[in-house]
Amino acid sequence: MGFLRPVQAVAKPQSFEMATGITFERGVFLWLDTDGKATNVYSASYLPLGLADDDKATSLTQMVQNEELAVSVTLAATGGSTTVATGRTIPSAHQLSSVTYGTATGNVSSWKLELNTAGVYTTIADAGTITAGGLGSGSLSSLTVSLSSAGVVTLAFVGTSLPTSALTLRLTLDYVYTREQSGATLVSDMFSSDSTAASSLVTVWFMDGLYESNQYDPYDTYTVGAALYAKDTGILTTDSTSATQIGNVIKAPSTNWSSETKTTSGHTMPKPEALRFMMRLAAV
Numbered sequence: 001m002g003f004l005r006p007v008q009a010v011a012k013p014q015s016f017e018m019a020t021g022i023t024f025e026r027g028v029f030l031w032l033d034t035d036g037k038a039t040n041v042y043s044a045s046y047l048p049l050g051l052a053d054d055d056k057a058t059s060l061t062q063m064v065q066n067e068e069l070a071v072s073v074t075l076a077a078t079g080g081s082t083t084v085a086t087g088r089t090i091p092s093a094h095q096l097s098s099v100t101y102g103t104a105t106g107n108v109s110s111w112k113l114e115l116n117t118a119g120v121y122t123t124i125a126d127a128g129t130i131t132a133g134g135l136g137s138g139s140l141s142s143l144t145v146s147l148s149s150a151g152v153v154t155l156a157f158v159g160t161s162l163p164t165s166a167l168t169l170r171l172t173l174d175y176v177y178t179r180e181q182s183g184a185t186l187v188s189d190m191f192s193s194d195s196t197a198a199s200s201l202v203t204v205w206f207m208d209g210l211y212e213s214n215q216y217d218p219y220d221t222y223t224v225g226a227a228l229y230a231k232d233t234g235i236l237t238t239d240s241t242s243a244t245q246i247g248n249v250i251k252a253p254s255t256n257w258s259s260e261t262k263t264t265s266g267h268t269m270p271k272p273e274a275l276r277f278m279m280r281l282a283a284v
Contacts, residue, residue: 002026002060002215003274004053007267009209013053015201023057026195027213028234029246030204038202040234048244048281050206051213052234054195061091062179063214065110065273066255071155071169077138079157086151088177093233094218096147102130108145109221110174113155121170127221138162147175174218208282210250210267212274222252228277236275251276 002025016032019039024030030038031046038049064086073082099108107128114121115135124132125143132140138161146154153171196202205211216222216236229243230236237243254272269276 002028002052002055003213003271004051004205004215005212005270005274006205007210007212007276009205009211009279010207012207013050013203013205015199015203016049018056018196018200018202024052024055024234025057025060025215026052026055027215028052029215029230029236029244030202030234031244038204040232042230042232042234042242042244044242044244048230048246050204050281051211051279053203053205055193056196056202057193059091060179060193061094061176063174063176063218063273064088065174065218065253066172067174069153069171069173071113071171072166073155073157073169074166075135075157075162075164077160077162077164079159079162081154081156084153084155084171086147086153086175086177088151089180090147090149090151090175091178092149093235094147094176095149096145096219098144098146099219100142100144101125101128102140102142108219110218111145112172113143114170114172116168116170135159135162135167151177176218205279206281208247208278208280210276210278212269212271212276214271214274216253216275218253222249222275224249224251236277246281247277247279249275249277 004027016038019037022039024040028040030049030052032049033039033046069084071084109127112126114123140159142158144156220238226238226249228247228249230246231243253275
């Protein structure tokens with residue numbers, strides 16, 4: 001189930017008819033199409049509408065932050081590749097292909113790769129760039145990563161004079177996966193993950209205010225004050241390409257799970273992994 005929390009906003013959301021054939025989770029951004037219906041399909045000609053307070057999906061997702069996976073690989077002197085499984089299914093909106101560290105295309109700011117040498121970890125790639133520049137005495141020129149629907153991460157190394165002995169690595173990553181039921185019957189399951197089933201309407205928060213949502217791109221960088229956009233499928237992002245600016249970041253997602261009830265600026269943060277932002281549609 002998507003997460004949306006109005007932190008400080010006018011408590012008067014409005015219900016809208018929905019465009020046909022769309023699916024979304026609570027917390028995504030919606031537009032008003034030319035037929036006057038709410039949709040999460042982006043178009044520059046559509047009117048920015050607001051944040052969905054309903055789930056209308058065949059499956060629901062869950063956010064993972066800072067998961068650590070052990071990786072073993074034996075490379076040739078010029079490079080090689082290896083795979084590591086997350087054990088989860090990745091929805092299409094959050095799959096990765098050919099994102100390369102060490103070049104201008106690197107944009108997996110939340111992923112880090114470390115080399116274990118005698119129990120000491122050294123960072124070799126982080127925040128979309130190669131940070132150490134080498135593996136042993138060699139030189140790592142690029143690291144390309146992908147994440148498939150089956151949850152398999154592929155790491156492809158390119159370099160010169162790379163060590164050819166077995167390497168032990170640690171991959172720290174953020175991603176979104178398709179949630180699976182673990183034996184308990186959830187309220188959302190009873191509605192077939194569709195809280196709009198009875199009314200055929202979606203509740204939308206359209207007034208300016210402070211909100212929290214977990215429907216954001218986990219591969220972007222979020223800094224306080226940065227412009228926030230909504231892209232196709234309604235996912236929040238800091239990437240302005242083919243997107244609508246909806247406001248500004250107030251607090252970046254955190255992995256401080258011990259602070260589930262931490263108070264920030266007088267407001268509690270029950271889900272620190274959520275993105276807190278100020279929505280200002282009147283200004284965009």
